[in-house]
Amino acid sequence: MTERPPLHLLVAAPRGFCAGVDRAIRIVELALERHGAPVYVRHEIVHNKFVVDALKAKGAIFVDELSEVPDGAEVIFSAHGVPKAVPADATSRGLQWYDATCPLVSKVHRQAERLVATGRHIVFVGHDGHPEVIGTFGQVPAGAMTLVETVADVATIAVPDPDNLAFLTQTTLSVDDTAEIVAALQTRFPAIQGPRGEDICYATSNRQEAVKAMAGRCDAVLVIGASNSSNSLRLVEVAERGGAKSLLIPRAANIDPAWLDGVTTLGLTAGASAPELLVDEVIAWLNARFTLTREEVETTVENIAFKLPHGLAA
Incomplete structure (x- = not known):
């Protein structure tokens, strides 16, 4: 049996799901529990195929436009937010709708x-x-x-x-x-007025800071996330600016072993819509191929939770 090469793994914390994503997924799950399948969701509830597929299996139907939702159905708007015209249209049609827009x-x-x-x-x-x-x-x-x-x-x-x-x-x-x-x-524009607080969300900022903290120590950084996930793409950029080559992967099966040639210290993080299950999957993939030592790089602790919309809260 070939001896597995050593690999030091730095795992970023915070990583993965944020409070807005947790809330959006829970809204779909609760709507399914309350109304039964199917429940319609306009656009991907969050930008992650694994999450979307799991909700499809429970009875969620994802559509591009409200016109695809049949009369009398329940519909949920994604975490990314929708133009005002969308809920107005849903109301005019008599649809019951829930807004999963991140607060x-x-x-x-x-x-x-x-x-x-x-x-x-x-x-x-x-x-x-x-x-x-x-x-x-x-x-x-x-x-x-x-x-x-x-x-x-x-x-x-x-x-x-x-x-x-x-x-x-x-x-x-x-x-x-x-x-x-x-x-x-x-x-x-010297007179331009800015928002009172930072618009970039706490989770986006925190995940970028964690990658910054470890990128300089890494030969490479894996980011788990979808190609249409803005916050995940930004993590790749942050890692590369920190001096490490970086790769965005949906899940472990997408890792090319050749990409890890010569890598002795690897960073790992996940975008805000990627579940921890996918992090565990990547670690298991690495563990099967390397003699792994693992270190958590924690830059802050998150304890934020958002209320559910009226009508779904317990």
Whole structure:
């Protein structure tokens, strides 16, 4: 039997599920318990195939648009948030609906409404086409917000009144990239108003900090998450900036053993919509191929929980 090579594994903490994801999944599970299958979900409840498939097995049906939900059914809106027109449409059709929007995303929605009500134009920092961006733009009248994705965008955007601006951000961005974009906005538009608190959510920030803390000690970092998960993609970028090569994988079966050639210290983390079960699966995969030593790199302890929506709370 070939002797397994040694591998030191650094496991980031915090990692994996955040309070918003926990809440969204629980909303689907409780709706199924209360109403029975099927329950419809508009868009992926969270960006993770494993989670979506598990809910499908319990009776959830995922659809792209509300028009695919039959009359009389129950429907749930995803954790990323939806434009105001979606629940309005559901109500007009007499559908029973539950909103699984993360409360931290809802907070940004309310900020956008308040700013527009005071007459300010909003510069929104985010990724074009991401469901959270679409949902946030859908909270205010058309033309009330301008999207910027990069520092370069800041130099070219046209705004109606440079002295009457505010900015908000998507909750799952890179902390460092966003800071650079905000600095560029403040340089070009000195009067621009920022949110009272940080829009980037605690879980996104905490997971990036944990990766920063270990990346400099790693030859490589594995990030468990989906390719359409913004916060997971940002973890790959953070690891690479810290000096480690990094790879995003949905689960253990997607690891190419050749990618680990020459790696003696490996980092492991998971995006906010990846369950701990997938972390355990990767560790088992590694344990079968290496003589593993494991170290937890903990940068903070999370103890946040969000209330369930009215009608599903016990």
